[in-house]
Amino acid sequence: MAAMAMQPQLNLPPSPKEEIQPSPADKLGSTMAFTYFFRDEPILTMIGEVVVPALSGSRYLDVWDAGCAMGPEPYSLAITIRERMGKFGFRNVRVFGSDIDESGAFGKTIEAGIYSDEETQRIPRPIFARYFEAHGTAGQYRLVEEIRNTVTFRRHDLLSFAAFREGFGLVVCKNVLLHFTAAERVKVVRMFHQALIPGGFLALEQTQTLPEELKAHFNQVDERVQLFRKRPEGLR
Numbered sequence: 701m702a703a704m705a706m707q708p709q710l711n712l713p714p715s716p717k718e719e720i721q722p723s724p725a726d727k728l729g730s731t732m733a734f735t736y737f738f739r740d741e742p743i744l745t746m747i748g749e750v751v752v753p754a755l756s757g758s759r760y761l762d763v764w765d766a767g768c769a770m771g772p773e774p775y776s777l778a779i780t781i782r783e784r785m786g787k788f789g790f791r792n793v794r795v796f797g798s799d800i801d802e803s804g805a806f807g808k809t810i811e812a813g814i815y816s817d818e819e820t821q822r823i824p825r826p827i828f829a830r831y832f833e834a835h836g837t838a839g840q841y842r843l844v845e846e847i848r849n850t851v852t853f854r855r856h857d858l859l860s861f862a863a864f865r866e867g868f869g870l871v872v873c874k875n876v877l878l879h880f881t882a883a884e885r886v887k888v889v890r891m892f893h894q895a896l897i898p899g900g901f902l903a904l905e906q907t908q909t910l911p912e913e914l915k916a917h918f919n920q921v922d923e924r925v926q927l928f929r930k931r932p933e934g935l936r
């Protein structure tokens with residue numbers, strides 16, 4: 701695996717004990733869709749410091765967050781990219797969050813962009829202050845319009861093995877593949893490879909590795925995180 705020369709400072713990911721656990725009041729009563737903002741800071745750091753500079757020469761940066769649940773992850777990606785790019789470059793960024801969404805409620809939640817104290821507590825405070833406004837009852841916050849306008853939701857089943865579009869500079873798929881069989885994981889990652897532009901990036905969670913069959917088609921960007929860059933040649 702070729703490691704890049706650049707070595708951003710990474711905060712270690714929280715241990716499983718430190719991870720925020722779903723409360724009984726979890727909106728859907730389902731731990732499957734549980735998530736929160738800035739859940740994986742090391743990957744966000746690498747996206748800000750490696751992915752954004754590598755792709756900022758392109759006219760558009762399209763991002764696919766596959767298995768995005770109710771929005772904290774695609775919004776964390778949008779905030780990270782906005783922080784790095786500034787207002788001008790960020791106008792050409794689109795973040796597509798997709799999920800099988802068995803509740804049928806994720807699209808509306810993401811469109812509203814309103815989240816609780818519990819979901820937002822890991823966001824570094826200066827970033828929280830820049831991108832959230834108090835909303836309605838105490839402990840509820842709304843993302844600013846610039847960020848809300850960048851993220852759109854698609855209902856999509858990864859096990860269809862067909863992407864809803866291609867041309868992504870970055871695909872993020874975290875805490876979803878572990879629910880699939882090994883054969884399904886190969887087909888899903890193959891779909892991601894096809895949906896990426898040459899030189900595009902794929903991010904997985906810390907405990908997920910690339911299927912052996914597909915390793916030759918990506919370079920791992922940094923051994924400390926599961927971030928891979930698509931090699932220019934086609935997938936046979």
Ligand SMILES: C[S@@+](CC[C@H](N)C(=O)[O-])C[C@H]1O[C@@H](n2cnc3c(N)ncnc32)[C@H](O)[C@@H]1O
Nearest residue numbers: 732733735767769799800857858859874875876
């Ligand atoms: C634990 S959440 C992960 C949320 C977010 N990616 C994160 O890491 O914080 C898993 C999500 O995967 C979605 N999911 C499960 N099977 C799926 C499928 N076949 N296609 C698309 N999404 C799926 C679930 O609906 C759920 O929202």
